[in-house]
Amino acid sequence: MRKRRPTIIDVADRAGVSKSTAARALAGGENILPETRGRVLTAAQAVGYEPNHLAVGMRSGRSGMLGLVIPDIANPFWAEVARGAQDRAAEVGVSLLVFSSDWDPQKEENHLRALRRARVDGAIVNPVSDTLDDLDRFGLPFVLIGSSAERFADVSSVGSNITQAVTLGLDHLVAKGHQAPVLIVGPKSRLARTRFLNAVNRHCIERDVDPAPLLIVDGEYTLEGGREAMLQVLDRPHFGHVCVFAANDMMAIGAMLAVRERGLSCPEDVSILGFDGIPSGAFTFPGLTTIAKPGRDIGARAVESLFDEIEGRPEHGRVYMPCRLIDRGSLADLSREPRQMVG
Amino acid sequence: MRKRRPTIIDVADRAGVSKSTAARALAGGENILPETRGRVLTAAQAVGYEPNHLAVGMRSGRSGMLGLVIPDIANPFWAEVARGAQDRAAEVGVSLLVFSSDWDPQKEENHLRALRRARVDGAIVNPVSDTLDDLDRFGLPFVLIGSSAERFADVSSVGSNITQAVTLGLDHLVAKGHQAPVLIVGPKSRLARTRFLNAVNRHCIERDVDPAPLLIVDGEYTLEGGREAMLQVLDRPHFGHVCVFAANDMMAIGAMLAVRERGLSCPEDVSILGFDGIPSGAFTFPGLTTIAKPGRDIGARAVESLFDEIEGRPEHGRVYMPCRLIDRGSLADLSREPRQMVG
DNA sequence: GCGGAGCATGGGAACGTTACCATGCCACAT
DNA sequence: ATGTGGCATGGTAACGTTCCCATGCTCCGC
Numbered sequence: 198m199r200k201r202r203p204t205i206i207d208v209a210d211r212a213g214v215s216k217s218t219a220a221r222a223l224a225g226g227e228n229i230l231p232e233t234r235g236r237v238l239t240a241a242q243a244v245g246y247e248p249n250h251l252a253v254g255m256r257s258g259r260s261g262m263l264g265l266v267i268p269d270i271a272n273p274f275w276a277e278v279a280r281g282a283q284d285r286a287a288e289v290g291v292s293l294l295v296f297s298s299d300w301d302p303q304k305e306e307n308h309l310r311a312l313r314r315a316r317v318d319g320a321i322v323n324p325v326s327d328t329l330d331d332l333d334r335f336g337l338p339f340v341l342i343g344s345s346a347e348r349f350a351d352v353s354s355v356g357s358n359i360t361q362a363v364t365l366g367l368d369h370l371v372a373k374g375h376q377a378p379v380l381i382v383g384p385k386s387r388l389a390r391t392r393f394l395n396a397v398n399r400h401c402i403e404r405d406v407d408p409a410p411l412l413i414v415d416g417e418y419t420l421e422g423g424r425e426a427m428l429q430v431l432d433r434p435h436f437g438h439v440c441v442f443a444a445n446d447m448m449a450i451g452a453m454l455a456v457r458e459r460g461l462s463c464p465e466d467v468s469i470l471g472f473d474g475i476p477s478g479a480f481t482f483p484g485l486t487t488i489a490k491p492g493r494d495i496g497a498r499a500v501e502s503l504f505d506e507i508e509g510r511p512e513h514g515r516v517y518m519p520c521r522l523i524d525r526g527s528l529a530d531l532s533r534e535p536r537q538m539v540g
Numbered sequence: 541m542r543k544r545r546p547t548i549i550d551v552a553d554r555a556g557v558s559k560s561t562a563a564r565a566l567a568g569g570e571n572i573l574p575e576t577r578g579r580v581l582t583a584a585q586a587v588g589y590e591p592n593h594l595a596v597g598m599r600s601g602r603s604g605m606l607g608l609v610i611p612d613i614a615n616p617f618w619a620e621v622a623r624g625a626q627d628r629a630a631e632v633g634v635s636l637l638v639f640s641s642d643w644d645p646q647k648e649e650n651h652l653r654a655l656r657r658a659r660v661d662g663a664i665v666n667p668v669s670d671t672l673d674d675l676d677r678f679g680l681p682f683v684l685i686g687s688s689a690e691r692f693a694d695v696s697s698v699g700s701n702i703t704q705a706v707t708l709g710l711d712h713l714v715a716k717g718h719q720a721p722v723l724i725v726g727p728k729s730r731l732a733r734t735r736f737l738n739a740v741n742r743h744c745i746e747r748d749v750d751p752a753p754l755l756i757v758d759g760e761y762t763l764e765g766g767r768e769a770m771l772q773v774l775d776r777p778h779f780g781h782v783c784v785f786a787a788n789d790m791m792a793i794g795a796m797l798a799v800r801e802r803g804l805s806c807p808e809d810v811s812i813l814g815f816d817g818i819p820s821g822a823f824t825f826p827g828l829t830t831i832a833k834p835g836r837d838i839g840a841r842a843v844e845s846l847f848d849e850i851e852g853r854p855e856h857g858r859v860y861m862p863c864r865l866i867d868r869g870s871l872a873d874l875s876r877e878p879r880q881m882v883g
Numbered sequence: 884g885c886g887g888a889g890c891a892t893g894g895g896a897a898c899g900t901t902a903c904c905a906t907g908c909c910a911c912a913t
Numbered sequence: 914a915t916g917t918g919g920c921a922t923g924g925t926a927a928c929g930t931t932c933c934c935a936t937g938c939t940c941c942g943c
Contacts, residue, residue: 252929477820595899
């Protein structure tokens with residue numbers, strides 16, 4: 198037989214006051230005798246009172262919970278995002294309901310329904326569906342995250358700053374003496390591919406370089422996709438040091454495996470630059486030099502924006518979080534060596 | 541101005557019935573005219589009714605939420621556990637409140653308090669504190685997970701089967717022609733170290749081998765810890781092929797880096813067997829052969845046990861989930877080669 | 884000396900749901 | 914014809930909290 202959990206009435210009784218007074222004391226409100234408050238606090242401690250958030254949410258309309266819908270909590274990047282959101286939410290005593298959608302619109306819809314029913318105060322969503330119907334029906338404040346959020350204008354969203362990231366990467370390559378990197382990018386269907394290539398083009402034009410001759414190779418956003426793309430590159434006739442900029446760390450690591458498979462070595466024969474910043478980039482040999490997306494910051498900032506949204510001061514714009522370079526050794530330094538004239 | 545969310549009364553009014561009848565129809569209960577139920581369901585659909593779980597939880601005493609407190613959601617193993625728990629919970633329409641304790645008893649306590657206040661129906665906890673005080677005070681059904689749970693007897697807990705895992709690993713090593721592996725284990729203070737070594741001893745005795753001569757090397761449970769341990773092994777005078785069984789994938793990967801650092805190669809000169817099954821074990825070259833802990837299954841089984849606990853049919857014992865071997869190539873096959881006589 | 888301001892406290896409604904009991908109706912057996 | 918049982922439905926209390934208003938008291942100024 199599990200015993201009943203103490204309520205504010207138990208506290209009030211023990212302190213010899215009414216439940217209104219007990220509530221006032223616990224809320225730290227005004228108009229209460231310090232001595233009375235002390236009695237109530239002592240009583241609450243004594244009976245082991247814990248406020249019932251269900252009741253609070255019911256009465257106040259604020260459940261103190263937020264929803265987080267990401268593709269997969271077991272994916273390192275999304276786990277980082279979740280962690281950032283969690284930490285920021287915990288600072289203000291808010292709990293997070295976490296769901297994984299597996300890039301499946303049906304699951305996404307189910308999860309959003311669960312969030313509506315749980316009466317979360319708002320939600321952070323990496324949208325899978327092409328439309329915002331489910332989210333509109335959501336009828337609650339929400340903030341989108343990730344690159345897929347960029348399809349929707351006039352909605353609050355948080356993502357990484359691809360333009361800045363690409364600039365960072367390409368400038369670093371140039372500083373290390375590399376020219377015209379081969380670009381290993383995702384499949385044509387993916388929005389992220391277009392945005393990555395656009396950023397590269399913009400950067401080249403800004404630096405007065407013609408982006409047209411850059412070699413672009415396709416592949417799935419996976420280890421195997423990167424490996425195949427790299428094999429394709431190595432099997433083309435080529436000359437001198439090869440430099441590769443992969444749109445994703447998985448592909449970059451796959452490319453590194455391919456290099457070794459062909460009996461070449463990184464970074465002596467091939468330089469590889471990744472993009473994501475997954476921790477396991479440190480597990481390869483040499484460690485993967487990459488541009489890290491600020492997953493944790495994105496999660497934290499999304500919670501921040503969501504609070505704004507909830508408080509009724511929405512920004513309705515996209516926030517771009519800056520990326521940073523992690524230098525681990527997969528890039529050769531050719532800047533001291535004699536330049537190879539091309540063309 | 542955000543408009544009020546429809547309640548069961550709105551549904552009842554629109555269907556022209558009382559809220560009792562509406563509730564019965566929605567609950568799919570007995571004693572209701574099929575035609576009436578139809579009208580109610582249509583009305584619910586029309587007004588976009590979503591049951592308020594806060595109110596349900598308040599009235600029924602079941603919030604439909606579970607708590608999950610793990611060390612770090614950004615750690616691949618724990619992310620897998622979370623994913624497994626999530627999926628199992630979602631099957632029955634239960635939501636998960638996820639918290640990261642960072643192995644910090646203070647944070648653990650705060651998270652448990654948050655769970656109590658949210659009135660979750662139960663919690664799954666990887667315990668950090670040495671005592672169960674916080675959990676006892678929890679006053680709710682709970683299930684422990686992970687190896688740190690084994691400190692506590694007479695409590696429901698779920699973890700991986702270390703004994704079976706070690707048997708699997710050592711038998712596999714023998715099948716590949718290896719003898720007397722060097723054991724790279726964690727620091728003396730850790731409980732997991734003892735349990736790992738005990739399992740090795742038991743296995744040796746069972747297979748009629750003297751475990752005494754096995755070389756045991758210490759290190760932190762990190763990449764660097766594994767690297768240093770391996771360097772130590774390689775710098776000792778040794779002879780022939782070296783075989784290493786690391787108690788953790790991170791250490792195994794660190795060991796692999798050390799091998800390459802000394803100009804040797806894996807698996808030609810050194811064979812390495814890991815333990816954990818983190819996905820990034822596939823990123824090394826060669827891929828890490830390892831014994832995978834069933835993180836997802838552990839999470840799912842913990843939810844299962846927690847349901848039992850909640851329903852009042854507690855088992856109060858430890859469940860050991862079987863591990864499996866992932867063969868990726870970091871072990872040389874010496875079984876066809878001439879045996880090296882030792883001693 | 885008395886009215887009213889100001890403060891500490893108490894009483895009660897409301898949030899949305901479910902569980903229980905009451906009501907009214909029809910059909911069937913006596 | 915009348916009691917009885919079963920079934921569809923309605924009414925209402927209760928879950929634990931907060932918020933608003935009422936009450937009673939003290940203290941101050943006229």
